[in-house]
Amino acid sequence: MAFSSASYSPSIWRTEARAVIAKVRADNPGVTGPALKKLANAAYPFGPRQYHPYKIWLSELRAQFPKPRPVCKRCGGAGWYDLGGGRGSATCGCLASRAGVARG
Numbered sequence: 798m799a800f801s802s803a804s805y806s807p808s809i810w811r812t813e814a815r816a817v818i819a820k821v822r823a824d825n826p827g828v829t830g831p832a833l834k835k836l837a838n839a840a841y842p843f844g845p846r847q848y849h850p851y852k853i854w855l856s857e858l859r860a861q862f863p864k865p866r867p868v869c870k871r872c873g874g875a876g877w878y879d880l881g882g883g884r885g886s887a888t889c890g891c892l893a894s895r896a897g898v899a900r901g
């Protein structure tokens with residue numbers, strides 16, 4: 798027996814999670830983003846949503862459906878730090894300019 802493949806193989810849970818998500822993708826052509834994530838999550842294959850298999854499932858969902866980058870709610874520019882409860886803080890600098898900070 799030759800050790801031809803020395804690469805780390807993912808756990809059976811992750812392998813199964815990937816297979817299920819791949820099937821959902823194949824069964825729903827044209828569906829993408831949050832809608833597809835919802836369908837994939839509905840196809841959760843491991844019984845109770847707890848313990849190690851569920852953690853692996855969530856990890857795989859996060860990996861395959863990354864959160865979109867936040868957009869500033871004031872100017873639409875890139876950068877919004879969510880403080881929770883509907884509050885947030887712009888990181889794009891538009892708050893500073895609004896406060897009258899004029900340079901140059």
Ligand SMILES: [Zn+2]
Nearest residue numbers: 869872889891
């Ligand atoms: Zn802004």
